[in-house]
Amino acid sequence: MSQSYIIKAEIPSGTMIDNRYIIQKLLGQGGLGRTYLAYDTRRFNEACVLKEFAPTGSGENALEKCRNLFKREARILHQLAHPQIPRFLACFEGDGRLFLVQEFVDGKTYSFVLRERQDLEETFSEIEVIQWLKSLLPVLGYIHQHNIIHRDISPDNIMLPDGENLPVLIDFGVGKQIANLNENTTPDHMSFVGKMSLVGKVGYAPREQISLGLCSPSSDLYALGVTAVVLLTGRDPSFLMDQYSLEWRWRSYTKVTNDFARVLEKLLADTPKQRYQSSKEVLTDLERLGQFQVMGSSTVLDFPSTVIEQKSQPTFTTRQPHYQYPQTTASSARSSYSQQQYPVIEPQPQPQPQQSSLNPAFIQRCQQELAYYIGPIASLVVEEILEQTPQISPYQFIEFLAREIPDASAGVEFRKHLFS
Structure with a gap:
């Protein structure tokens, strides 16, 4: 892989990529690349997202990390088919750049929605956050059933599409595919995948993920819980945790019922064993909150002028992934989340590139x-x-x-x- 991945500049608006995609504007930029809004000329100029992987650092490690993340996200997105996850459309390499193509979600991140609320001196209410959790927990349940942990849940990576009610989970760039279950795995380790790269947003990711690189479905639920209290309080996680005891002190910044507070406290438990272990467990407890069974036929969730109807979660057919990953079987992908065990995975050495003998x-x-x-x-x-x-x-x-x-x-x- 050449150094061209590092020195490439931002792609100008109007540029045609791969003889197909016309760049419209830059949507975002980070340490591992850029995201563009583009039009697909082979699909009636349909809007899509081009994610360019290009690290801003230098050296072979940065290049290899970039390529690994490119492959990882392509694999993960390819096997997911859920209405609250952007569709994976293509991946390719062109002009010395790596690209993923995804469905474009026209809307706002919940970070932006929260700032709009704060401009009006408002935050999200308890009822709103409960409905929001009920909308997202099935999405987490779905990816966990596919042996995938997102690892980077935060208000920046959850979007509210314009004119829609259901939030969309985005950015699987640091998501992790987990190996199939191991019958010899001990109960103490059944939820963990060890020795990973240390990823996740500080303040949102749990301590074991940031410090040790260990993560599990419960670590995604922890990050979802942090996001929930941020929406409730309008405060950054650093303001919500005691700097000496490292205990959460979010309740002084908002008013919620004791029953709902107990659900949030269990999501935010410091020890993974004490947290919820599955999305289903959280949903069960939320459904038991009697005061939130029905409050009229609709509940405000996103903006003051937008109303969300309380409906059952949509049903959809799961697409069986075409590409089966090493150590992941179809039966393990279909097994229920409550039965899965997650063994420790040792990092595999990267093969040295060699020239292929094929034409x-x-x-x-x-x-x-x-x-x-x-x-x-x-x-x-x-x-x-x-x-x-x-x-x-x-x-x-x-x-x-x-x-x-x-x-x-x-x-x-x-x-x-x-x-x-």
């Missing part, structure tokens, strides 16, 4: 054929197989690719096309 035109044709069956994730599948087995024969290469196609008959068809 580039042949590789491109294989990738195009594979993309027909499994979509844009095909480029990453091809890349990883070549990295792991650079001296692979054409026959073996086709066989490896065919195994990534979930449907057996489609795999046979794929082989026939390429062997012919």
Whole structure:
């Protein structure tokens, strides 16, 4: 990977990327790259988000981290199909840059919504936050059932789409795919994945995640609880925690019922064992709060002029992921969250890049054929197989690719096309 990933400047408005996407404007910028609003000329100029991965640091470590995050987010987004998670549309490399393409969510982050409230000397009410939690907890339950931990939940990474009622969870760039359950895992470790990179927003991520790199579904629930008290109080987490005892002192900044306070305190428990272990547990306790069963036919949730109808959570069909990750089986992905165990994962050494012995035109044709069956994730599948087995024969290469196609008959068809 060349140094061009570091020195590339912001892409000007009006630039055509990959002969398809027209850059409209810069949406955001951080240490690992930029996010652009773009129009997809092959989909009637539909708005989309181009996420460019390009670290601002230097050296091989920064470059490798950038590429790993690019692959990680592409894999995670590819297997998720939920109405409250932006759709993954494509991934590609062009002009010395790495790009992910996602559905564009036209709306505001909850950080922005909270600032609007504060300008009016208001914050979110107890009823609003309860409804907000009920809307987001099923999303967390969904990603946890797919063995994914978000690890970066905060008001910046939750959006309220314009004209919509349900919040949307965004930015899976530091999300983590967890290995399949291990029958020998002890109860004391069943919720944890160890020795990860230390990621997460300080103040929102729990102590074990920031200090040790350990995270679990309960750490996502902790961050959701912190976000909830921030919406209630309008204060940064640093103001809500005692600097000497490191205990939460958020209740003095807002008024909530004791029953709801107990739910929040359990979400914010410092010890993972004392927290809720699943979204379902939190939802069960929220439903038991009798005073919030029904208060008229609607409840204000986002803006003073917007009303949210209290409806049951929407149902949808889960898309079976095409690309199966190492140590993750279809049965473990389908197993209920309450039965899952999360073993410690040792970091795997990165393979040294080697030159492939296959003809580039042949590789491109294989990738195009594979993309027909499994979509844009095909480029990453091809890349990883070549990295792991650079001296692979054409026959073996086709066989490896065919195994990534979930449907057996489609795999046979794929082989026939390429062997012919």
